[in-house]
Amino acid sequence: MKAIIHGDAGLRLGEMPLPKAGKGEVVVAIKTAGLNRRDLYIPDRRGQKGEDLILGSDGAGTIEAVGEGVTQWSVGDEVVINPSLDWREESDTSPEGFRPLGVPDNGTFAEKIVLSAEQIEPRPAHLSWEESACIGLAGLTGYRALVTRGQVKKGDTVFVPGAGSGVVTFIIQFAKAAGARVIVTSRKEDKLKHALKLGADRAIDTNADWEQELKDETIDLVIESVGKATFNRSLGVLKPGGRLVVFGATTDDVVDIDLRALFNNQQEIVGSMMGSREELREMLAFSEKHTIRPVIDRTLPLTDALEGFKMLEDSTQFGKIVYTI
Known part of the structure; x- marks a missing residue:
C-alpha cells in the first residue's frame, strides 16, 4: 500500500x-x-x-x-x-x-x-x-488546554498569541461557544482577518505593544504555544491571579521568567498536552x-x-x- x-x-x-x-x-x-x-x-x-x-x-x-x-x-x-x-x-x-x-x-x-x-x-x-x-x-489538544486545564468560563477574556495553527482555530471556536471573549495575535494581516471571521473579538499585531493595546482589557486566561518569543509578554498582560496554559513551543522552548513578578501577581502557569x-x-x-x-x-x-x-x-x-x- x-x-x-x-x-x-x-x-x-x-x-x-x-x-x-x-x-x-x-x-x-x-x-x-x-x-x-x-x-x-x-x-x-x-x-x-x-x-x-x-x-x-x-x-x-x-x-x-x-x-x-x-x-x-x-x-x-x-x-x-x-x-x-x-x-x-x-x-x-x-x-x-x-x-x-x-x-x-x-x-x-x-x-x-x-x-x-x-x-x-x-x-x-x-x-x-x-x-x-x-x-x-488539534481538537483534543485545544479542548484540554482551554476547558480542562484552562477552566474557561462564560465571561472570561481569553488571549491567544499566534492565530494560524489548527489548534488555535479550535480554541477560538470552543471559547466563543463557552461564552468567552477571544483576543488573538499574528504577524500576518490575512491571518488576523481570518481569525476575526472565525469569531475572535479582537486580533492584534504580534509585534505591537501588547500592554498598550490591551490596557483596557482584563485577560483572565492565556493559551500559549509560541514559546520564548511571546511567553513573558503573555505573562505581562495576564491579570493578577490569572492562568497561563502552555500546550506547545514553536520557538525556543527555554524561557527566563521574572519570578518576583510571577509570585507578586500570584499567576498560575499550567502545562497541557493532547x-x-x-x-x-x-x-x-x-x-x-x-x-x-x-x-x-x-x-x-x-x-x-x-x-x-x-x-x-x-x-x-x-x-x-x-x-x-
Whole structure:
C-alpha cells in the first residue's frame, strides 16, 4: 500500500505491507488524514536505525476488517481515529504507556492502518470527510488546554498569541461557544482577518505593544504555544491571579521568567498536552452541539504530501492541511 514513510532514505512516498487485524484490533481504510506540526518534528525520533515507519496521527475512514473479540464495530462503519494511545480517563497528567499515534507506531498517512478497536470513534455526522480527518489531535489538544486545564468560563477574556495553527482555530471556536471573549495575535494581516471571521473579538499585531493595546482589557486566561518569543509578554498582560496554559513551543522552548513578578501577581502557569479518550468524546459532543468545524487551509492528495510539510514548516497556512487517500 502507498504511504508517507520516514526511514534512512528520508521522508518519501513509498510502499508498505498491508496491515492485518489481530485480536481486539480493526483495519481502517483511510479516506482522509490530517497533518500536524508534530509530524515535522518526529522523524528524528523514529526508533531504530533502518526502520521505515509511517507518519501521521489524524485520520478518518471506514472499517475494512475486524479482529477476534471485536463486537462493537462492524465492517463499513465510518470512524475517526483517536490519536491519543492508551489514555482513557481524564487525569492531571498522561498515564504511563501514553503516546501519540504515529511513530513509534505506524500512523495514518497510508491507505490502511491497524489499531486497537478502542482507538476509534464514530465519525461526527456534521463533518465532511476532510473535516473528520483533522478534528482529533488539534481538537483534543485545544479542548484540554482551554476547558480542562484552562477552566474557561462564560465571561472570561481569553488571549491567544499566534492565530494560524489548527489548534488555535479550535480554541477560538470552543471559547466563543463557552461564552468567552477571544483576543488573538499574528504577524500576518490575512491571518488576523481570518481569525476575526472565525469569531475572535479582537486580533492584534504580534509585534505591537501588547500592554498598550490591551490596557483596557482584563485577560483572565492565556493559551500559549509560541514559546520564548511571546511567553513573558503573555505573562505581562495576564491579570493578577490569572492562568497561563502552555500546550506547545514553536520557538525556543527555554524561557527566563521574572519570578518576583510571577509570585507578586500570584499567576498560575499550567502545562497541557493532547488529552484522554474521555476528553476526546467530550470534545466531539461539544463540537457537534455547537456545530464547530475544523478550519481547512488546503486539501492535497497523498502524492503531494511533501508540499503540505513545506507549508507547515513555513507557517503559511491558516488552519489544517488535509490529505486525501
